[in-house]
Amino acid sequence: HYLKVTLKPVIDEVGYLTETSLGLLSPQWHPCLLDRHSCFSSENLRYYVDKVFREIVRSSISCPTLMCDVFYSLRHLAAKRFPNDPHVQYSAVSSFVFLRFFAVAVVSPHTFHLRPHHPDAQTSRTLTLISKAIQTLGSWGSLTKSKLSSFKETFMCEFFKTFQEEKFTESVKKFLDDVSSTESKEPSGVSEPVHLKEG
Secondary structure, eight states: OHHHHHHHHHHHHHHHHHHSOGGGSOGGGSOOOOSTTSOOOHHHHHHHHHHHHHHHHTGGGGSOHHHHHHHHHHHHHHHHHOTTOTTHHHHHHHIIIIIIIIHHHHHOGGGGTSSSSOOOHHHHHHHHHHHHHHHHHHSTTOOSHHHHTTOSSHHHHHHHGGGOOHHHHHHHHHHHHHHTSSSOOOOSSSSOOOOOOOO
8 A cells, every 4th residue: 555655656657658659748758768779868767766756755654654663673773783884774774665665666566556467668668767766766875976886777877976966865864764763653544534423
């Protein structure tokens, strides 16, 4: 449910736009064709990545209580195990929630019931690029020159240079703080609301 609330609208948008005839869409809505053999459309990819990233970092209020409890425990254990490295407690949580949760759901939405079927090749390519971007943005302290140089694709290295801004790191940190806090959260929208009537 948390994935559906957070990602399904934008995943549906990506699927719709890539499945629709390009002749009926304005240029800014064309799919992201980013490789050595096709048009470099960084504006389109930037739009999708910004939107997915924004939805994720805004979703902490919807994160189920059980997940928050797990993230709190994970963060606490990481801080205890590596007391001299304050970044580890964040990277321990971010590597799970971004790499093993959100990024996987983006690249394979049908597996998580976000889409009814396996995406076509063009949609799959776009989702793969978005997933790579989310993995990198979510990795604590990853937006460094050394990390960027590890990309096999030079065009992705160039693309991520546009994300080397403190606001992205701060957004990730705030999100991780929120989902791994000790404050109890009620699961948002997991069940239907109960209506109480008087008289």
